Amino acid sequence: MHVRKPKSFSLLEPVIAAFVGLILVSNIVAQKFISFQLSGITVSTDLGTLLLFPLTYIFGDVLTEVFGFAVSRRVIWYGFAMNALAALLFGLAVAMPFSPEFTMQKEFAMVLGAVPGLVIASLAGFWLGSFANDFVLARMKVWMVRWDPVHRWLALRTVASTLVGELLDTSIFVSVATVFGIFPVGLMASLIISQWLIKTAIETILTPVTIVVCGALKRRECLDMVGTGTWNPFAFGVEGGENLVATGQLKKNEDEGPAS
Numbered sequence: 001m002h003v004r005k006p007k008s009f010s011l012l013e014p015v016i017a018a019f020v021g022l023i024l025v026s027n028i029v030a031q032k033f034i035s036f037q038l039s040g041i042t043v044s045t046d047l048g049t050l051l052l053f054p055l056t057y058i059f060g061d062v063l064t065e066v067f068g069f070a071v072s073r074r075v076i077w078y079g080f081a082m083n084a085l086a087a088l089l090f091g092l093a094v095a096m097p098f099s100p101e102f103t104m105q106k107e108f109a110m111v112l113g114a115v116p117g118l119v120i121a122s123l124a125g126f127w128l129g130s131f132a133n134d135f136v137l138a139r140m141k142v143w144m145v146r147w148d149p150v151h152r153w154l155a156l157r158t159v160a161s162t163l164v165g166e167l168l169d170t171s172i173f174v175s176v177a178t179v180f181g182i183f184p185v186g187l188m189a190s191l192i193i194s195q196w197l198i199k200t201a202i203e204t205i206l207t208p209v210t211i212v213v214c215g216a217l218k219r220r221e222c223l224d225m226v227g228t229g230t231w232n233p234f235a236f237g238v239e240g241g242e243n244l245v246a247t248g249q250l251k252k253n254e255d256e257g258p259a260s
Helices: 012-029 047-067 069-095 105-112 116-144 154-179 185-205 207-221 249-256
Strands: 033-038 041-046
Touching: 012 047, 012 069, 047 069, 047 116, 047 154, 047 185, 047 207, 069 105, 069 116, 116 154, 154 185, 154 207, 185 207
Parallel strands: none
Antiparallel strands: 033 041
């Protein structure tokens, strides 16, 4: 069977860059909160949750679905490291002496000088939530490809992984931030529920876009990875998994139909 070779320029690097960039921008705009009434209930959320965080999980879905868990595992660590580095550099920038002509030090510190508790909450939520999202999606794909070889039910695993990942991410972030006194205790439950619902709703609405992007990338990259060498999140350098395109398994499954 002839397998079309992927183009020399892979889109993996731009996808990684966009993923990490969204994470860094999200943590800055997340400091601005908004509140609105929904069916008589006050909903509080931040702009990071509303605008950008859902997109990072969509990128996570695409990376795992197309390039595999081994690649998405490394990308999560890239995002985690850059998140920590950004927090350190922002802190140093705020602490450094400034010229008398610079009259916006207070505003500068308010925007970039995140307190340690917020950094810890953000890193913990991102790490566990991202790994949970990618783990659920990758494990479901191993199971689903046996009876859905052409990925007609791809939305099932993208939505299910989002529900789990976003719940862990949001719960840990808000809980840790509340312990450090960043959020009032009275708002903790409201923040967790509202942010989780908003994130999952946005990603669910954008599921058709995720499916189209996954399909386009699979065709261009000639990749459709399933499985991994290990599910250990700390196995940074371990590869593994099976490319359904390269092995011809996807074509075979399409010809034979779902196994009974």
